[in-house]
Amino acid sequence: MIGRHYVVTGGSSGLGKSILDILLQKQVYVTALVRDVNKLKPLQLKYGSSHLTLIQCDLQSTTQITELTNHFKGQTIDGIIYSSGLGYFKSIDQHTIEEMHETYMLNVISFNTLLTTLTPYLNRMPTIVGIGSQSAFLTQASAAHYGASKAAFNQILNALRIEKPNYHVLTVNTGPIATPFHEKADPSLTYANKYKKIMLNSDKLAQRIIKGIITQKDEINAPRWMHYLLRIYQLAPRFLEKHFTFLFNNKS
Numbered sequence: 001m002i003g004r005h006y007v008v009t010g011g012s013s014g015l016g017k018s019i020l021d022i023l024l025q026k027q028v029y030v031t032a033l034v035r036d037v038n039k040l041k042p043l044q045l046k047y048g049s050s051h052l053t054l055i056q057c058d059l060q061s062t063t064q065i066t067e068l069t070n071h072f073k074g075q076t077i078d079g080i081i082y083s084s085g086l087g088y089f090k091s092i093d094q095h096t097i098e099e100m101h102e103t104y105m106l107n108v109i110s111f112n113t114l115l116t117t118l119t120p121y122l123n124r125m126p127t128i129v130g131i132g133s134q135s136a137f138l139t140q141a142s143a144a145h146y147g148a149s150k151a152a153f154n155q156i157l158n159a160l161r162i163e164k165p166n167y168h169v170l171t172v173n174t175g176p177i178a179t180p181f182h183e184k185a186d187p188s189l190t191y192a193n194k195y196k197k198i199m200l201n202s203d204k205l206a207q208r209i210i211k212g213i214i215t216q217k218d219e220i221n222a223p224r225w226m227h228y229l230l231r232i233y234q235l236a237p238r239f240l241e242k243h244f245t246f247l248f249n250n251k252s
Ligand SMILES: NC(=O)c1ccc[n+]([C@@H]2O[C@H](COP(=O)([O-])OP(=O)(O)OC[C@H]3O[C@@H](n4cnc5c(N)ncnc54)[C@H](OP(=O)(O)O)[C@@H]3O)[C@@H](O)[C@H]2O)c1
Pocket: 009, 010, 011, 012, 013, 014, 015, 016, 033, 034, 035, 036, 039, 057, 058, 059, 060, 082, 083, 084, 085, 086, 087, 106, 131, 132, 133, 134, 174, 175, 176, 177, 178, 179, 180, 181, 182
């Protein structure tokens, strides 16, 4: 990956930050799109501004995304890693309209807007990495919009893989990761504390993702046991939801 140019979102926190660290260690040129560039200034000082370019961009703003085209003129992008994402662990009727819009905007629409904006600058065989979620495959009370947005994201990535056979599209379907994500999703941290023991380490997952980019994997499902359990669930989803409802209520 040495000398390649990647655009990364979500690099200021959690999994995206772990991915960014590895890319910079591998001497990849990274353009990070961040809401607050100050969060990544120390990393820029460490690696130099030629290796890490910081662009202020609020991914809730379509205008700010489309205006990015000015920054990339004359550049070639070898890959996009979309790690920004959010969710609110609350029931459908507890979501404010703004929270609902925010969820779909960041998790689905803005990815598409960014992809469309950056397409003219992509090399002929670019890598597109989307950080999805195992929530895409599971009905969950108190995480309906999050799961729905990740299901949509998943389908878009799968279709993109077919529509653009020259692209390498890697979907990362991850279970819970120990990151600040949970502080926003559920400020009471009830879910995070309950599932602390099974949470993935973001640095280890980031290593798997980088390996997946290098080996051109289509999908990473982590943890594997969760992936296989969800496959069994898909054999009789409505039956299981009806008779083992507590299993689908764990984010309440
Ligand atoms: N953590 C989990 O348990 C878990 C499980 C399954 C899937 N995922 C997915 O994994 C991905 C990474 O999440 P994480 O756990 O690393 O969460 P995180 O630590 O909360 O990081 C989220 C990142 O998204 C950025 N972001 C949020 N809103 C933005 C906006 N409007 N414009 C630009 N950037 C914005 C944040 O920037 P700021 O620093 O400015 O806030 C941050 O860098 C997400 O797609 C998430 O859905 C996470």
